[in-house]
Amino acid sequence: MKILVAVKRVIDYNVQIRVKEDGSGIVTDNVKMSTNPPDDNAIEEAVRIKESGKATEVVAVTVGDEKAQETVRKALAVGADRGIHIKAEGIIEPLAVAKILQKIIDKEKPELVFTGKQAIDDDCNQTGQMLSALLNWSQATFASKIEIKDKKLEVIREIDEGLETIEVNLPAIVTCDLRLNEPRYASLPNIMKAKKKPIEQMNASDLGIDTTPRVQQIKVEEPPARKAGIKVSSVAELVQKLKNEAKVI
């Protein structure tokens, strides 16, 4: 069984996001970028399945500018066998990514596709679901446990009410939650070996996919700063303020 894993390059989760002064977007120059965190879980899970003997190959794929390749390279360093980089510039919306992935899947014919549950930059949480619809495959979203059972998959989903266990038929799309596993570190020798693993590159336009955004981004702004709290001297004052100023009681 072949597993395809989609990974995305995003601003590192520790970096403080800064909005451009003119509101046209966010500052990305000289900002530390990393793999979208749940995509690391997706890669880890695929590699673990391969290590357990249930998969034969793990292919990492990304869509993005030239530097997005780093994300594939990182996936190769933690155990993916080869990579595919589809080059596209600017904001690429989930539907365009899903359509690109569909083309790649037609060619690669994996039985399982993993993605992160959502990207931490646009928070869309759509690509996996759209891809499932385009392919007419089963989907299991927000997975925190995945077990392969013959031609089926048992997946535990993280949902608002708790944990939900479902069974889906293969082939399937699974979007991965952060609780799925603890991703391994890329070791230094493996980073070196990853430099020699192949990454196939192509342009989104070569696949016949138009990545022009359908949503127009009008303005980006920072949320208003939270006002500093105050100390009250007595319970009476607190009650008075809650009543008259905050008007919550």
Place this chain on the structure above:
Amino acid sequence: MPREAMDYDVVIVGGGPSGLSTAIKLKQLNSELNVCLLEKASEIGAHILSGNVFETRALDELFPNWKELNAPVKTKVSKEKFLFLSETKSLSWPTWLLPSVQQNHKNYIISLANLCRWLAEQAEALGVEIFPGFSASEILYNDDGSVKGIATQDMGLDKEGKKKDSFESGIELIGKVTVFAEGCRGHLGKELIKKFKLDEGKNPQQYGIGFKEIWEVDEKKHEEGMVMHTAGWPLDKNTYGGSFVYHAENKQIFLGYVIGLDYKNPYLSPFDEFQRFKTHPAIKKVIEGGKRISYGARALIEGGLQSLPKMFMPGALLVGCDAGTLNMPKIKGSHTAMKSGMIAAETIFEKLKDNKDLSIYEDKFKKSWVYKELHAARNVKPSFSWGLIFGIIFTGIDQILFRGRLPFTLKHKYADHETLKLASEMPKIDYPKPDGVITFDKTSSVYLTGTNHVDNQPVHLKLKDPNLPINYTLKKFDEPAQRYCPAGVYEVQVENDINKFVINSQNCIHCKTCDIKEPSQNIVWVTPEGGGGPKYGNM
């Protein structure tokens, strides 16, 4: 289980200006050499913090065509000011009356982090293998005692040092020569200086703590290329320090403050002095209405030639501020760090080719312009131990009249951890509360650094004696770690009337001040898991 080992011609620890210049020069001299460079930050540049007004001398030598190669060295200094500050007034000192080392009209305002990113690109293009996110945590020695290489940190240990699921053993990187380029107070460099007695016969090293903020300001208040320095307020005349205000590109102002770590009052808080400095009318008017976008701090070397240790030992070299090549009166260390790395590369090239001894490094260094610069600069910093006024008068005589050629060398008498006076003998300092507009608290500042360390890893700030902070340092010095740490790592908390010393190691921004200033040298900074620490952008 034995660790995996990899062999290289040269292993370099640290991806700052000195380490990268060593790597580049090595590949320029012999492209066949196998050179690898480790950096503990998650990417090159993420732990780099510097003013920075850059003198291009070393870069001119390393890449004569740096302009064509589009190096991020663009903003030429166009105007200079030097101010003496009192609490409300400022006195402008004519620049022609400044020693020539403090004149900057040929220099550039740069982000050193961006320059390092660019140097790393050049190094990789030349075939240097760069590994960010890996910290060198251990020095390896041969049977004959010479340095064999380094080992990287084990990854995936929990607080108790037990292996987690994600455990990944460190590996050994073996070099014919190992170059230590960790920057000021490198924790391996410190071990080497002690083991090989490299500082024998030298004065104790002197340090400062430097703060930097980047502000985005109104176009009208921004004069690209303008460089301003100040001395005086808010520091008293016995504390060594001053500020820098650089108008960089993109309407940004690099604003910073450096305070000598030989200060005496344990109540002094370098962070709060810097915050207070910004409220001076001459400074406030520039940043008012602007926005602070970055914050950071880092210790720097101030000892100069008197404190510069021997830089070679069997199997290894120290370069840049891991040894201490910063030129204090010039307030510059990037060009000297780069040059020291380039000289190290020439040394290693000859060692590998003709089997010459690494001790030729010393001779090469002494013949270079770095040595000449540091020699001329040597008396400035120690003269300020007599106070600001005498320091300035002496420096005027030494630097302007004699151009650093006075026939004697002043000494640094004490190490910085020895200078604190007892809290009972010193006045408390009442710092104004931050207003959240011009001045800020430590929490919101640290947030801007993007610092993080993977949860549940062993604490990388080690106490030799865990009871000392409460039983001794708190009583005698009111535990100054609460104040000298620029990131609020150290706190004394009271629980049920019992004092508790708390180390918030995940806040650490790797400045090394605690390792330097702790009066009993009780705090030891070791490397945390690679990739941790601040995520500086264009600092």
